[in-house]
């Protein structure tokens with residue numbers, strides 16, 4: 603008997619921003635997330651990123667993200683990619699939880715929209731900094747995601763700081779806890 607082999611990389615990807623299906627050519631084929639950013643939208647976010655922001659974050663030692671007022675990531679550094687992304691390359695313009703691989707970002711309400719997101723310290727402190735301009739330091743945050751097919755919890759300490767109209771999110775430290783096997787993921 604011949605079994606048809608399931609493709610491991612989705613042929614089509616949903617654009618996180620315009621929700622259009624597009625052909626990502628497999629490069630955003632992260633099996634943990636259906637979302638990418640289509641070329642048209644990525645151009646918008648590249649424009650927001652400007653010339654110097656990428657250089658700036660790449661010179662920072664700690665894993666760092668820069669988000670816009672919609673909490674979409676418009677820059678991240680290599681240190682972040684190494685610490686948080688099993689699958690790369692990653693586009694800019696994803697919602698924070700989508701880039702972080704948060705399981706709540708896969709719910710229909712998407713990143714920031716579910717009741718679980720009300721408790722999200724990353725979301726809360728980024729919004730606080732956005733609204734008040736104030737630095738938030740050593741905020742305890744939790745992130746549940748899949749790593750190597752296992753459900754894990756990341757315990758983080760993050761800081762959020764204003765960067766012009768944007769917010770810089772720095773992961774000051776983190777460690778990983780394996781969650782027990784369960785079906786409810």
Ligand SMILES: [Zn+2]
Pocket residue numbers: 617618619620621622639640641642643644
């Ligand atoms: Zn798009």
